[in-house]
Amino acid sequence: MLYQISIFHYNTSILLKNTVYLQIILNFQSFLKMSSEKINPYKEKSNAKTEQVAEMFDNISGKYDFLNHFFSLGIDKIWRRKVRNIVKVIPHHQILDVATGTGDLAIALSKLEGSNIIGVDIANKMLDVGRIKVLKQKLEDKVDLRNGDSLNLPFEDNKFDVVTVAFGVRNFENIGKGLNEISRVLNRNGKVIVLEFSNPSKFPIKQLFNFYSRRLMPFIGKLVSKDSRAYSYLPESVQAFPTEDKFAKIIEDNGFTNATFKNVSFGIAAIHVATKS
Numbered sequence: 369m370l371y372q373i374s375i376f377h378y379n380t381s382i383l384l385k386n387t388v389y390l391q392i393i394l395n396f397q398s399f400l401k402m403s404s405e406k407i408n409p410y411k412e413k414s415n416a417k418t419e420q421v422a423e424m425f426d427n428i429s430g431k432y433d434f435l436n437h438f439f440s441l442g443i444d445k446i447w448r449r450k451v452r453n454i455v456k457v458i459p460h461h462q463i464l465d466v467a468t469g470t471g472d473l474a475i476a477l478s479k480l481e482g483s484n485i486i487g488v489d490i491a492n493k494m495l496d497v498g499r500i501k502v503l504k505q506k507l508e509d510k511v512d513l514r515n516g517d518s519l520n521l522p523f524e525d526n527k528f529d530v531v532t533v534a535f536g537v538r539n540f541e542n543i544g545k546g547l548n549e550i551s552r553v554l555n556r557n558g559k560v561i562v563l564e565f566s567n568p569s570k571f572p573i574k575q576l577f578n579f580y581s582r583r584l585m586p587f588i589g590k591l592v593s594k595d596s597r598a599y600s601y602l603p604e605s606v607q608a609f610p611t612e613d614k615f616a617k618i619i620e621d622n623g624f625t626n627a628t629f630k631n632v633s634f635g636i637a638a639i640h641v642a643t644k645s
């Protein structure tokens with residue numbers, strides 16, 4: 369009897385020890401893989417991520433378009449065209465482009481017949497750059513760029529046929545809240561299309577992308593934009609963003625169904641599509 373009790377105590381203490389070890393390992397793993405929601409542009413500041421993101425994009429607004437096309441060698445235009453081709457074959461009368469920035473995707477979508485696009489962003493200076501492009505291209509009847517936070521969209525329920533987000537979700541302070549807001553403003557069977565950077569996993573694209581995004585981009589980005597953090601924040605937030613399959617699951621957990629994705633340019637970016645549930 370005494371023997372059985374001591375064996376029981378021995379097993380319980382081993383189990384407890386293992387549970388503690390497992391907890392330490394899990395905490396360490398989550399420390400290593402911080403969620404992109406926790407990656408802030410200005411680490412030394414204590415204000416909310418949304419405010420810091422708006423400040424950073426306002427700071428670089430004058431150089432954003434140039435650096436965007438320069439760093440991507442113009443491939444970003446091809447990615448936006450791919451998004452437009454997806455939108456083309458679904459009902460698309462009322463489109464909302466969330467985190468529209470300087471409006472490149474909104475402008476690309478305006479080429480679709482019968483489309484009306486509203487673009488929202490929290491960075492006013494990015495919107496100002498976009499409004500000049502809209503005026504120059506005489507698109508003011510089709511494209512309306514407004515200030516608006518993706519986490520609290522200034523629209524009634526069920527308003528839009530399609531919501532697009534290009535390179536914006538990674539910057540959200542609360543991704544789940546942003547996705548639920550997008551679902552709320554979509555009408556029945558409405559679609560969300562998210563274009564976002566990924567972390568390519570195959571040799572040699574992974575190594576090339578890492579060198580390019582973590583070394584070259586911060587160096588040139590700092591030189592040109594004069595914001596010392598903006599182009600270091602970019603690779604950090606990309607690295608912390610969930611993998612494509614995990615993000616598809618997050619989309620389905622936050623107001624959507626049938627989430628699918630397609631990698632583009634060797635997995636440097638991915639296009640996610642889902643239907644409002």
Ligand SMILES: C[S@@+](CC[C@H](N)C(=O)[O-])C[C@H]1O[C@@H](n2cnc3c(N)ncnc32)[C@H](O)[C@@H]1O
Nearest residue numbers: 425467468469489490491517518534535536539
């Ligand atoms: C990398 S830029 C992308 C701009 C544009 N979609 C494009 O493809 O070039 C990210 C944009 O997301 C905006 N953004 C980030 N968080 C936001 C939020 N919570 N609500 C609205 N816009 C947001 C930023 O201000 C910035 O203009």
